[in-house]
Amino acid sequence: MSELTKLTIAEARDKLRDKEVTSEDLTTACLEAIDGAGVLNAFVHYTPDQAIAQARAADAKLASGDAPAMCGIPLGIKDLFCTKGVPSQAASAILDGFRPEYESTVTQNLFDDGAVMLGKLNMDEFAMGSSNETSTYGDVINPWRRGNDDAALTPGGSSGGSASAVAADLCLAATGTDTGGSIRQPAAFVGITGLKPTYGRCSRWGIVAFASSLDQAGPMTKSVRDAAIMLESMAGHDPKDSTSADLAVPNFEAMLTGDIRGKTIAIPREYRMDGMPDEIEELWAEGRKMLEDAGAKIVDVSLPHTKYALPTYYVIAPAEASSNLARYDGVRFGHRAKLDQGDGIVDMYEKTRAEGFGDEVKRRVMIGTYVLSAGFYDAYYNRARKVRALIKKDFDDVFAQGVDAILTPATPSAAFGLGDMANADPVQMYLNDVFTVTVNLAGLPGIAVPTGLDRQGLPLGLQLIGRPWEEDELLNTAYALEQSAGFVSKPAKWW
Amino acid sequence: MSIDTETARKVAHLARIRVEDDALPALAEDFNRILGFVEQLTEVDVEGVEPMVSVTPMQLKRREDVVTDGNQQAKVLANAPDAREGFFAVPKVVE
Numbered sequence: 001m002s003e004l005t006k007l008t009i010a011e012a013r014d015k016l017r018d019k020e021v022t023s024e025d026l027t028t029a030c031l032e033a034i035d036g037a038g039v040l041n042a043f044v045h046y047t048p049d050q051a052i053a054q055a056r057a058a059d060a061k062l063a064s065g066d067a068p069a070m071c072g073i074p075l076g077i078k079d080l081f082c083t084k085g086v087p088s089q090a091a092s093a094i095l096d097g098f099r100p101e102y103e104s105t106v107t108q109n110l111f112d113d114g115a116v117m118l119g120k121l122n123m124d125e126f127a128m129g130s131s132n133e134t135s136t137y138g139d140v141i142n143p144w145r146r147g148n149d150d151a152a153l154t155p156g157g158s159s160g161g162s163a164s165a166v167a168a169d170l171c172l173a174a175t176g177t178d179t180g181g182s183i184r185q186p187a188a189f190v191g192i193t194g195l196k197p198t199y200g201r202c203s204r205w206g207i208v209a210f211a212s213s214l215d216q217a218g219p220m221t222k223s224v225r226d227a228a229i230m231l232e233s234m235a236g237h238d239p240k241d242s243t244s245a246d247l248a249v250p251n252f253e254a255m256l257t258g259d260i261r262g263k264t265i266a267i268p269r270e271y272r273m274d275g276m277p278d279e280i281e282e283l284w285a286e287g288r289k290m291l292e293d294a295g296a297k298i299v300d301v302s303l304p305h306t307k308y309a310l311p312t313y314y315v316i317a318p319a320e321a322s323s324n325l326a327r328y329d330g331v332r333f334g335h336r337a338k339l340d341q342g343d344g345i346v347d348m349y350e351k352t353r354a355e356g357f358g359d360e361v362k363r364r365v366m367i368g369t370y371v372l373s374a375g376f377y378d379a380y381y382n383r384a385r386k387v388r389a390l391i392k393k394d395f396d397d398v399f400a401q402g403v404d405a406i407l408t409p410a411t412p413s414a415a416f417g418l419g420d421m422a423n424a425d426p427v428q429m430y431l432n433d434v435f436t437v438t439v440n441l442a443g444l445p446g447i448a449v450p451t452g453l454d455r456q457g458l459p460l461g462l463q464l465i466g467r468p469w470e471e472d473e474l475l476n477t478a479y480a481l482e483q484s485a486g487f488v489s490k491p492a493k494w495w
Numbered sequence: 496m497s498i499d500t501e502t503a504r505k506v507a508h509l510a511r512i513r514v515e516d517d518a519l520p521a522l523a524e525d526f527n528r529i530l531g532f533v534e535q536l537t538e539v540d541v542e543g544v545e546p547m548v549s550v551t552p553m554q555l556k557r558r559e560d561v562v563t564d565g566n567q568q569a570k571v572l573a574n575a576p577d578a579r580e581g582f583f584a585v586p587k588v589v590e
Contacts, residue, residue, distance in 0.1 A: 097574075098574050099573075099574065100574075101567075101570040101571075101573055101574075198551075199550050199551060200551055200553070213549070213550065239556070239558070242555050242556060243549070243551075243553075245551070245553070246556070305539070307535075308535065308536060308538075308539055310532075311532055311533045311534075311535050311536050312536065314529060314532065314533055315533055315536070322510060326511075329511070330576060331575070331576075331583050331585055332571075332574065332575055332583060333574035333575065333576075334574070334576070335576070336576035336577065339586060343586060344586055344587065344588070345585050345586050345587075345588050346511070347513075347586070348585065348586050349511040350508075350511050350512060350513035351513050353510075353511055353512045353513070354512050354513035354514070357512065362510075362512050362514075363522075363525055363529075365510050365512065366503075366506050366507060366510045366512065366522070366526070367526065367529055367530075368510075369506050369509045369510040370498075370506045370526065370530075371533075373506070373509060380530075380533065380536075382546050383536050383537070383539075383541060384533075384536060385546030385547045385548075386539075386541035386544040386545070386546050386547070387536055387539050387541060387544075388546075388547045389544050389545060389546065389547040390539065390541070390544060392547065392550065425525075425528045426525060426528060426529060427528055427529060427532045430532075441550075442550060443550025443551055468551065
């Protein structure tokens with residue numbers, strides 16, 4: 001049975017349509033795999049009854065013919081997505097006990113196509129983190145290990161549960177969200193594919209908001225083809241999200257020819273960081289060669305404001321977070337602190353938020369409060385928004401030169417050990433997103449594709465950045481890279 | 496610019512997060528590290544640059560000004576820590 005959980009979405013779809021397997025078989029196999037993988041701490045809320053019911057409904061739909069590609073595919077759902085009647089906590093204690101009365105648009109789209117939810121996946125609290133160590137549910141463990149060393153590694157963050165679950169074959173694919181790299185960095189840390197679509201491609205309605213101008217949902221999958229299939233189901237205009245684009249959703253999978261002859265791929269020189277490990281440098285050079293061998297033209301370009309992306313992000317994201325997270329006040333949902341005799345409403349807010357938020361979330365909410373406060377708004381927030389406009393212009397200029405996609409490393413290192421950054425200052429952790437955060441600031445689509453292993457046997461990924469709304473082209477370039485890299489490694493099962 | 500413990504206290508209060516006195520110095524230090532990192536934005540020439548409002552220039556959609564939702568009092572209150580007689584209940588607000 002366990003072989004079933006290793007299937008890609010595309011393989012499972014074909015087997016389901018050929019009546020070789022049923023969705024109930026696939027779902028049962030995944031539920032068993034999840035039961036045996038508690039130590040990874042990837043799934044934090046289980047919905048087996050709902051999963052079996054959805055699987056049976058999918059099987060009925062498949063039997064009647066004409067079922068969508070996602071029909072009967074068992075998925076993990078990041079805890080950031082509100083799922084009706086199922087705990088949805090954004091991995092925060094402040095949302096303890098919260099069971100939404102509604103379904104997020106993205107999960108509803110997937111369910112409408114017949115996808116099956118196995119349960120909710122662990123993540124960094126409110127998606128704030130790069131190592132999945134800020135979750136109220138505890139750390140997620142990466143199924144990969146360094147050689148024979150059994151030290152627990154991070155799966156990255158914030159979509160760490162999604163990454164770990166897909167890499168360990170607990171589900172066929174998972175939803176993620178990406179505000180500064182939260183799909184692409186964990187995908188790279190566990191050797192899977194992670195796609196952040198163009199801002200506005202997927203509705204944000206029903207996804208717990210972190211930084212509304214940056215947040216975007218996307219698929220985390222075992223292949224580029226699967227990312228294409230799953231994105232098509234997740235995406236689309238939604239009247240409930242005024243920033244969701246009213247554009248037709250193409251058949252992304254149909255674009256996957258692997259033919260990138262004549263395409264122009266840019267290598268941005270500012271992404272060559274001081275102190276970048278040789279292995280990342282080599283991986284990048286190999287990727288460049290692979291795309292060149294596939295017939296693409298490679299050009300060197302400059303994105304001059306790259307170094308200001310992280311500081312810009314660490315003004316804008318906390319500012320938006322401080323506003324979004326103001327709703328967690330102990331009144332309408334989630335946790336409320338026990339109050340002392342005589343406590344007023346401000347005591348209730350302050351105690352509730354002190355108890356409910358973890359340290360990283362508090363830090364970012366307060367930084368956001370500070371940069372938005374009277375006297376500092378112009379110096380920090382408005383300046384950051386201006387620099388953000390320049391960062392976007394860098395990309396616009398490069399694309400105007402005829403560049404089709406940009407190739408960069410996905411992360412500055414392979415997965416690191418859980419606890420390794422415990423004593424580092426917060427800024428050190430933020431550097432994890434140095435290659436991915438620019439893409440959120442410019443609203444572009446970006447995809448992480450696994451292309452190699454480091455000397456310790458850990459996966460490494462490259463990132464491709466595309467033009468807005470051209471996920472089809474981007475996926476095709478990623479497909480060509482995937483074909484050339486031929487990455488097939490899986491973590492050895494130890495759990 | 497340096498944040499002292501008094502400013503940290505003020506920011507914590509503005510954010511409505513209770514921070515005990517003995518935790519304020521460490522918090523101020525964190526703020527200084529992060530704001531120190533952000534300080535490099537002052538190097539950038541932003542003369543004449545409009546602050547970004549939206550990554551994708553798009554016209555906000557309009558719809559008829561009609562009620563599309565409502566009559567869900569029980570659902571709205573279902574997750575409240577304290578709901579009474581169809582209202583959210585909170586400690587006394589006015590003395």
